[in-house]
C-alpha cells in the first residue's frame with residue numbers, strides 16, 4: 395500500500411515538480427489547489443512524466459468545511475506538504491489582506507484539521523525571505539529572522555511561528571520547514587514548468603520571455619549595489635533539485651528520525667550568482683541574446699543572499715546537483731514549448 399501524501403498547491407510551479415518526484419519515489423499523491431495561480435494542465439504534464447495521474451480536488455485551503463470533507467474522503471494521509479499560498483512580493487504590498495487571509499488562514503485550517511484526522515506530519519514551504527538582508531553570508535539556519543520587507547515575507551514568518559507554537563502546545567505533530575532560496579528552471583521533459591500569470595515579477599521567466607520576444611528588453615533593477623558587478627546576488631536553485639529535497643524531508647518525518655519535532659533547512663546551492671552573471675549564463679547556455687537596460691533599483695530588493703546548505707547536505711543527505719547552465723537550458727526549453735502552445 396503506497397503511503398498517501400497531501401500536496402496543497404500541487405498544480406503550481408514547485409508543487410507540480412514535487413508531485414512528480416513523490417510519485418517517482420513511490421508515494422501516492424493527492425493534490426488540492428484552487429487554481430488561482432496555476433492551471434489544471436499541470437495534471438496532464440505530471441502524468442506524461444510519471445504515468446500516474448494524481449488525485450485532484452479543486453479546493454481552497456481557506457475553505458474549512460471543504461478541507462474537512464477532503465480529509466475524510468482521503469483517509470490515511472501520512473503527511474501534508476503545504477505549498478498553497480500567494481507569493482508575489484509586489485502584489486502583497488498592494489493587497490495585504492488577501493495575503494494574510496490566504497496564506498495564514500489557509501495554514502491554520504490545515505493545522506486545525508490534521509490532528510482531527512490523525513495526520514501527524516507537515517512539511518511547510520518557506521523562503522529565505524525570512525532572513526531579510528543577512529548579517530553574515532552564506533546564511534545558515536541559525537541566522538536570525540529579520541522584520542519582513544513585504545506582507546508576503548511576513549506571512550512566511552507568521553506561518554513558521556504558528557507551526558512552532560502549535561507544536562510547542564503539545565499537539566500530535568511533527569514538522570519540517572524548508573526555506574527556499576531562488577527556485578528556477580523547469581522539468582527536463584518540458585512537460586511542467588513555471589507558469590507566471592501576467593507579467594512575471596521574477597527574473598528568470600522575464601529573461602525567457604524577453605529572449606522569445608514577448609518583451610523588447612529586460613529591466614535590470616539597479617547596478618549600483620555593493621557587489622562585484624553592481625547587481626544583486628541570489629542563490630538560484632534548480633526546481634527539480636528543490637523538489638527532491640521535499641521527498642527526503644517527507645521520508646525523514648515518516649521514518650520518525652527527526653532530532654526535533656520541528657526542524658528547519660535552508661535549501662540552496664550555496665553559490666551566489668549576480669543578475670548580470672545569470673543573464674550571461676543564459677545567453678551562453680542557449681546561444682540567444684537577452685536585450686536589457688539598467689533601471690532604478692526595485693524597492694525591497696535584498697542586495698545579496700545565498701545559502702549555507704551544509705545542514706541539508708549532512709542531515710537530509712540532500713545536495714543541489716543541477717548546474718545553473720543546465721537549469722537555464724531547461725527554462726528556455728520550457729519557454730519555447732509554451733510559445734508553441736500559445737501559437738495553437
Ligand code: WQD
Pocket residue numbers: 481483520521522523574575576577595596597598600612613614615616625626627628669692695
Ligand atoms: C531576483 C533578482 C531583482 C526581475 C522572490 C521572493 C522569494 C521567492 C523568489 C517565492 C533581484 C532582479 C528581477 C526583473 C531584475 N519567491 N530582477 N529584473 O526577489 O530574489 O525573490 O522570488 O518563494 O521569496 O522574494 O526574486 O527573481 O524577483 O529577483 O533585475 O525583471 O533579479 O532585482 O535582484 P527575489 P526575483
